[in-house]
Amino acid sequence: MSVSLSDLIVWLVVGGLAGALAGMVVTAKWEGLGRWTGLGVGLVGAIIGGVIFRIFNIAPGLESVSVSLRDVLAAFVGSLIFLAILWALRMRKGG
Template identity: 55%
Template sequence: MKFELAQIVVWLIVGALAGSLAGMVVTFKKEGLGRWTNLGVGLAGALIGGGLFKVLNINLALGELNVSFQDLVSAFAGSMVLIIIWWIVSKTRRRKSHSNEHDSSHP
């Protein structure tokens, strides 16, 4: 599989937009999760969302906007899924470490 530079640039832009939107929705802050975290979440979200849209057979064809609009929506959806998973994992870890602290204090 060969990727063109233009395709990679589009993925970076779509990922940055999707990650920024998802970060703003979750944090209620203009900067979202931070520049690099937004980009990482957006790129990972694009992979997750693209896969989900293919599995669920979702097609948001709108003429010329087909690729850009669908990619942005799927990247945003994937970013939100990733953030939710991240939140659940971190909350579970905090609870686990908090309960371990209480267990170790009592012999």
């Protein structure tokens, strides 16, 4: 699989947007998790959400746009799942 520069830029934009939204939801603050943490969470969330949305064929009609609404939604949901996993691991270790 070949990744072009435009694909990389789209992933960064979608991941940044999804991470910022997830950070705002989780922290209930406009600042969210911060720029770089939000980007990282968004990129991991995009992978998790993309896999889940494709496996279960969720919202298949949304992928007709270059930066599809389905990808943004999947990245957001995946970011929330990733943050929930991090929270659960932190609680399991005691703090």
